[in-house]
Amino acid sequence: DTGVSQDPRHKITKRGQNVTFRCDPISEHNRLYWYRQTLGQGPEFLTYFQNEAQLEKSRLLSDRFSAERPKGSFSTLEIQRTEQGDSAMYLCASSSGSGRAYNEQFFGPGTRLTVL
Amino acid sequence: RKEVEQDPGPFNVPEGATVAFNCTYSNSASQSFFWYRQDCRKEPKLLMSVYSSGNEDGRFTAQLNRASQYISLLIRDSKLSDSATYLCVVGKLGGANNLFFGTGTRLTVIP
Numbered sequence: 001d002t003g004v005s006q007d008p009r010h011k012i013t014k015r016g017q018n019v020t021f022r023c024d025p026i027s028e029h030n031r032l033y034w035y036r037q038t039l040g041q042g043p044e045f046l047t048y049f050q051n052e053a054q055l056e057k058s059r060l061l062s063d064r065f066s067a068e069r070p071k072g073s074f075s076t077l078e079i080q081r082t083e084q085g086d087s088a089m090y091l092c093a094s095s096s097g098s099g100r101a102y103n104e105q106f107f108g109p110g111t112r113l114t115v116l
Numbered sequence: 117r118k119e120v121e122q123d124p125g126p127f128n129v130p131e132g133a134t135v136a137f138n139c140t141y142s143n144s145a146s147q148s149f150f151w152y153r154q155d156c157r158k159e160p161k162l163l164m165s166v167y168s169s170g171n172e173d174g175r176f177t178a179q180l181n182r183a184s185q186y187i188s189l190l191i192r193d194s195k196l197s198d199s200a201t202y203l204c205v206v207g208k209l210g211g212a213n214n215l216f217f218g219t220g221t222r223l224t225v226i227p
Binding site: 033045106108109110 | 147148150158159160161162165203205207215216217220
């Protein structure tokens with residue numbers, strides 16, 4: 001399977017714990033995005049990398065959230081001191097960033113986070 | 117005001133019907149436009165990009181009206197397998213490459 005992969009698919013944690021999610025983009029894609037989706041809403045942008053550089057962060061990304069893409073390949077999203085309001089589906093997407101399809105983003109299956 | 121607004125539906129249509137979804141976007145600087153399909157508890161999947169000239173892919177036709185900041189999706193000869201949520205999506209050119217999603221329009225095709 002050469003699509004975007006995410007791990008874990010599900011995570012249940014207690015309030016106050018830290019969690020980390022991983023995303024592996026499509027191999028030839030240099031752009032990687034994180035989104036969050038809650039029930040009944042469309043995905044909301046969190047942050048974006050071009051290669052290893054984090055170029056944009058949403059105001060939704062509080063100080064408790066941090067994302068990295070150290071070698072320009074896979075990315076991690078960490079949430080510290082989780083709160084119940086962090087419960088959501090965390091989606092990763094990647095795009096080639098070139099040509100007419102430069103902004104066609106392909107999504108992974110998501111990590112569903114439940115904070116108890 | 118939201119970046120992208122869609123009628124959430126639900127739309128319940130019989131098999132074989134033609135159904136149209138519309139959405140509006142608020143930022144005239146938007147440069148890329150898409151329709152994504154999302155099945156229940158699955159990730160969004162790109163259905164089609166939307167170009168100024170309009171484009172068609174089988175039973176699906178997408179139109180863009182930049183002057184009115186309006187995007188449409190037409191599905192002809194609906195199939196049971198078309199049942200899903202359809203997300204209208206816009207993006208901006210340049211450094212801000214994130215996409216803005218509507219809340220989605222829920223479609224159920226009834227036998």
